[in-house]
Amino acid sequence: MLNVPERPPSSIKPAETRLSLVQWLEQVIDSPQVRVQVRSRGNNLYILCEGQTCPPRSPLLLRVVQALAKTNLERFIADDQPQVYQVLLYGRVLGQPHPDWAEVIYLNQIDRYLEKLQKVPARSVSLTDDTPSSSLAIANIRLAKQGRPDAIARYLSESLNSLGVAVRASVKTIPSKDGELDHSRLWVMCESAYSPDASLMAESIAQKLRDLELTGFESAIVFSQVHGELQPDWTLRVDLTPPDEMLKAWARWGDPAAISRLLDRTFDQQIHASATLKDTTLHISCVGENAPDQRRVIAAIKLLLETIAPQGIQSAAVYGVEAPTDSSKLQPSEPDSPAWVEWLNLPASIHPALSDSTHWLAEKGDIPAIAFLLSRLLNPDLDRQLATGGIRIQVRQKEDLLHIMADAPLCPPQNRVGTAIARFLKPLDIPGVAGVRIYGRRAGQARPAWSYGADFGFRDRIVPAATPEFAASDEYVGDLLTESGELTRRPDLTADDLRVALNRLLESMQGILTRSQLFVVETPSHRSLDAKPRMAQNTKLALVWGTLGLLLTVQSDWILGQLLKPKTEPKPTAIATVSPAPVISDEITLPQISLQKPGIGRGDAFNGSGFTQSGQTVLSTDDPSPTPAITGAPTAKALAAAQLQQKAVVDATRSPYPTFNARQLDEKLVLYRQYIEKSGAPDVLVVGSSRAMRGIDPAALQQALAAQGYPGLKIFNFGVNGATAQVVDLIVRRLLPAEKMPKLIIWADGSRAINSGRVDVTYNAIAVSQGFKKIPIDSSSAIASAPTPPEPESSVTTSLGTISSTNSVVADSYQTVNTWLNQSLANLSSTYDQRESLKTLFQRGVASGFKSHPNSEQDTDLTISQDGQGLIDVNGFLPISNRFNPATYYQKYSRVAGNSDSDYADFRLEGRQSAAIASLAAFTQSQKIPLVFINLPLSGEYLDSVRRNHEQAFQQYMLRTSAELGFTYRNLAEEWKTEHDFFSDPSHLNRYGAFAVANHIAKDPLIPWAKR
Template sequence: MTTATSTDLHFHLAPWLQDAIRLAVPLGGYLRLRVRLRGNTLHILCETSCPTEKEEITQAILRRMRRQPPPVQLLAPTPGIAIHRLIVYGRLRQEKKSLWLSLIPLGQSSPSSNPETFQLNRKNQARLGYPQAIAQYLSQNLSQLGISIRVETQTLANTAPHQGQQRLWITCECDYSPDYGLLTESLVQRLRELEIKGFRDGAIRCQIRGEEKPEWLLWVDLTPPDVMLRQWGQWGDPEAIAQILTQAFQAHPLTIRAAVTDAVLSLECILAPNISLAQAHILKTIQDILDVLAPQGLQRALIRAKSAPHNEELWRSEWSLPGDQPGAHHDSPGQLAQQGDLEAWRFLLQRCLNPDLTRRLATGGIHITLRQKDDTLYIMTEAISCPPQMATLKAIATLFRHLEPHPFSRLKVYGRRSGQSKALWQQSLKFNTITPARTSPQTPTETALPPVETDPSLSPLERFNQGARNLLQRSRLWQPIPDNCGLVLHQGESERSIFSPQRRWRVACLWLLGGILVTAQTDWLAGQWLRRDLVQPQSVSMSQTDPATRSEVLDAQLPVTNWQTTAPKAIAPPLTSPYPSFDNTLLDEKLALYQERIAKNGVPDVLIIGSSRALRGLDPLALQMALTEKGHPPLDIFNFGINGATVQIFDLLLRQILPPEQLPQLIILADGARAFNSGRQDLTYELMTRSPGFQALEAGTFSQLLSQDLPKHQTITSVVPDLEQITTQWLRTISQVYDQRQFFKERFFDETLAPFHTWVSTAEAASPMTSTESGQQFNLDGFLPLDRRFIPETYYQNHTQVTGNYDGDYAAFNLRGTQHETFLELLDHFESHQIHLVFLNQPLTDYYLDPVRLDYERQFRQYFRQLANRENLDFVDFVHQQAWQSRYEWFSDPSHLNQFGAAQVAQGLAKVSTIPWPQRTSD
């Protein structure tokens, strides 16, 4: 009896393979085959009622396999995964342990019966660039993890003659997301040790089965180790030269060590006992290699031959190198770097960031790409794992400090993982070149100011005061009071001030006036400085052109600054609502402000609604100005965004609380998919339904309060702001930098402290905050301006990165439930009152848009496409515009815009030609 089962992906053995195994089993015996596919390895378990012989079954499989036409199909149906090896187990029926195990490697041709011989042939084929052989070699240790390897090749155009003409694409397919570090390190080392001929570089991508996009992508430098050694040897690196020379004598027991001192290459040749190499042969081999290398900046070579193990000197020799004569090889790498040679800088940076030469040859090390713009040098560092920020910056700063003077006054350093398009960290370093001041003879009116001596018997505070006096005197801004200054101290007043009370007041007033003037001048200068950076767009792109390893240009995603905002406006004082509360402070305050606004100016031309993404993410004043530039009249726009709002809350506000006569003809709903998810519990709405305001709505008394005519130009309540509110509003009015103080602080640290070779974080970690949590209030347009910026590398040091699988906002995601039905009712209400709705799908960062959330967003986009036949509905989608996803300076956290992004959204929305903007303002 023969049975065949499968425990993986419903695969069965091909009929010819079943027959081959059945014929190797004793006639009439019980046979049960079980199949499991793991990575590129096919496991076959043969259960029999009597013992079987390993050699008989293995040879039977090999004989039948040689008669099969290529490619040999082992499974039916054929899997999309290439099978590189076959492991057959023999086991008795109802036993747990196998009797034997046989490994059958599969190659491009019929497999050899000797696995070791096949292994050697496969490695040789892999070095020649055969994709299947490369895949088999790489998958040897990965199949047990369930990872299969697929290899493809790509021919590259416009490559340099000394570079390879092809690129290797290696796809790791698996059912789960493997640990990045566990997989990449060993995979890259095995790939590089092959020293594949004709390939310039490789790309490793991890593909989860069933997913459209790769989990991650890694670029690998396939420059052979001997080429890397030769490149460094040409720059005069002693360790690289020593390895090159040692390899030239690898057939002999000979070791060479090298060092460089004052342009002299010192070589120490250690000869094993009884070595038969003649001095002439050793010298000629070394001289020929050094003449070809022509190491940069090395003028002479000195070699000493010593015998092991006693280290006795046998002979020595010295000769000139090509760098001894004036010409291209004369200057050292450091001298060329000081002259601005970028290739010299590239070598020096690679050398200082890759101190372990063996590791660099094994993995490719840290790769450096440079670009110069004026006196700024942009440095991109990338490796298998992103180079550590602090260690990298410290090494680079030390190198540049050692080579001063040089032509660069500023460095912009970036770090990323090879294969990524965006830097994971970035930092500016600015150099403070101190020029000795010219000394001139003192004028007759100048007197030298001696330092204040510090008495060791004084207290620490007194010594500090004397030290401060000493510093001020040296600055020549202050002068000590002479002993004969003409002041007479009365007896008993020696411990008091030498000034009279009247004079003290005069001095205090003088200092107060001086402080005000200095503060005003500083504020004005800082405002001009910020305006220069905020108004003028600065776009920097970094070319990844590398003549040694790759020729194409990759976008390094350097920061682009174009921050124009109209967010600063008078902050609305907290209003006490005369209406029953909805147990939502923000809704109560905004409702009171909206009624006051209607009483003063009438119904706005445009109303913005939504959750916190609308509250922070769309600036009414910026939208008004952008529309005015397009030729529209100045529109009155109000932002009624409420934290945590959903479609049910929008309906409560627009269809039940506000009467139709208080609604404009155009409403912008600025939000996202979260507000339409009927699968999650709508806690904010449920709390409102238990509030006194909701009870008044059901009783019909709430609408009577809103229908009462309010006196024009009068406020609903006479609540007086507290001193802090008055001070804040006053500072916003007179100061040019108060609303930009966070950005000013970041720019100040970047421009001022960097010259002293220090580095600081470019911004504090942004955190999602409500208006009450941040201590900020929305302005008179209902908009909450936040100036915090989302900095991923610092933000996730203080906040957990929650994936879409665990995001409660997307729990049980459903777009056809209660929220959907409520939205249809709201659309019908708008249509009956001729109100046009624009839904603005607010942008999100790529840190927030993981594969799970992206799938929900695609469903949401399709949902609105199905509603596109509604004449009173427009859908504007910024989520799927990738230009937004990496502009972190426009976000306060991964899913909320700041005031700079809110202004950019307004400008983008104003460009949408299909929106029926009002043609005239309200009276």
């Protein structure tokens, strides 16, 4: 019995169509005691007939079938709705949950139904009285095996209707090359009201299509699409190569299991053949109830093996065996007492090219042999491979690497496929191959879903090779792309349209300025005699308002200065006291003193913008007794981290370089200069934004690489807060000295640094700085390598021989005056020194709507350094010990949704940032410096639906761009998304997360680490 759903499916037809169809059915049934309900799901039409007593099956079924034979149901179905392949007719008592009877009517077999019903009209008849595989269903499968697309669609619809999926099918002829026969490709469109996951449908669709054993078809392309949308959600490619052809291809490589299947298909059911391979001899046992006829069996086997010519099999021993009474005693290899034995010489014994085994060919680097062995390795179940197509292997060799693509109806799992292939290939010791790169995807996808790499020895490559292209199908890749719609052009704007739009814009701006009471509309007037008195009156009015404005400015500055001034505790007054002289024999005991930062492990070390407090160093004695205030506090779990390094001492105000309007960049330039003067150029340079500065610990990475066989590498973290792709490109190409370039550049960041849609505040500030104006065009004379600039010469000794030099001096004079005025006003202002705190207070006030005044704790937060000044170590790393706790973090800081995050505003990957990526990649390739982009981890709290969609788009973009531009991309965005202890805030790692990242990437064979 089929259960009728109590609620209409989501793909129910419009009300008007349903009513017209119901009215037609009521006329057909012609029984006022029967109530009719109609629903549709997928390609099925469900008709429920119910009454006070169950409607009789036979007369109701006869009337419906006769009506369906005369009427086309498409007249009741909307044009945009799926075609109906089956009608399911139910009968039940009104109010009962389950039907009393059910019938399935195939619309393409309606004539057979009618013929059957008209033969026995008197008694109760059912269309499903036959066996479950009724003749009508068998006839439908027979039509599908013939390659008829309508029958194939009905055949697939039978299993997909339960998911609410409608199916359409069509056939496209593909012209063959080199004069071969044309073959066909099957196109299957699956439509539904939602987007079913590929894991629910892909393998079952592949198996059903392959069960048809279609001839003349190369493959099938399956699209899953939501009803009403233009683009498919996912695509699947199904290999429709017939099983016999697949078995012959495997037998060609000497696979005994495939040869056994072919022999079994050659003989009738009375003879069972099995084969095993020993050395270069194939042992074939032919078992029958009686001893098989030797001449007939040998002729069939000889013809098959000579046609196939299996690789590496030089002879065959054929045994004729009479089946024992106990079937468990059947021997797959040579039997103990055969009825007869025949020896055959095979083509491999004559032709030297066939004499070598497949395994030997793979050891010599034969790509087809390697592909076959890997295919059999990953498809141990031959029946399953024949049923679904199994895991398909494509192999490409590029330089000293083997690139292997594994695809299947369901994406092969990385942990099983990647390690298995690497373990299999390493012992082969293929000449010229030093490593393998393995990729996995669902069949039909253009890009890999995952990648895995392993090196078989030390590889000292300078620039990593780009990933080769693996087509979704070996040929006709363009068939997978849907045709784009026609472009539509809007009519050109006329001059009148532009003039009207400009006038409206000016009128709007004029209205806004007038309503502000600061501007009035100027009325035309003629010059009059009272012009001078009016001018004097306007001058006095301007002086009065100017004085008031100046007083208001001074008063506001003084008040803000008092509010922002940090509160200091009064110093205790020293009081002189007289104490008795100490006894010399008394032992002086000193407390065990330790230095520690206050607030370590708490979320209050971060202000609203996500940067770190500098904190105060305090002295405390190590007292083992518990403190009552924290007796019941939970104990944080111990996490691994590298040892803290010495803090850097950098004063950007004394930098010999001109400022770049970014204090942290100024400091990192000085720190990098100190680093190369002391240790030389780093072997590995980490660049990026604050996520890189806090996300990769050079000390931890150095330690992890030493454990992997790369000892003594020098690593420096050049992360700069707010650094985008443009800033990173500027640092690497124009600020770093050419003679002090690293051997490897690790760019650690994420999609926010590549968003070309948002305003690049950091780069824009750098672009108007004095330091940017003085950057030499030639990177060999970069700023970071320049010595301390000499003092400018006196104007008396400087020759002003040209007009251009005079203009330069005048411009410098204006700049000097402007600087003097700025410094003078800064000395008079009480707020200037606290401008960063004022900006933070203003940002918090805007974010919270000025709901409350900052308390003492918030006042302390306002004094926090905005970029970790004073906490950065000598390697450029910013170690943060705070652990992200969502329960407490969002009590202090508001949760920012992805659609309100300015870092993702107008998210666009093509633009200025992508141009900077291309520029940086070209530069590193010209310098033979490997470039590796690491997408750093993000917490699950941060990855809401909006950000996750942007991250997925970024992931696809970087996979494509890295292959095109020749750099390495590694994705760790969701590696530790549930490990909150690895984060200091939702999007930044702490020192424990930086330690985990360092250990992870040190073991990644796709990153070309180079030994010193």
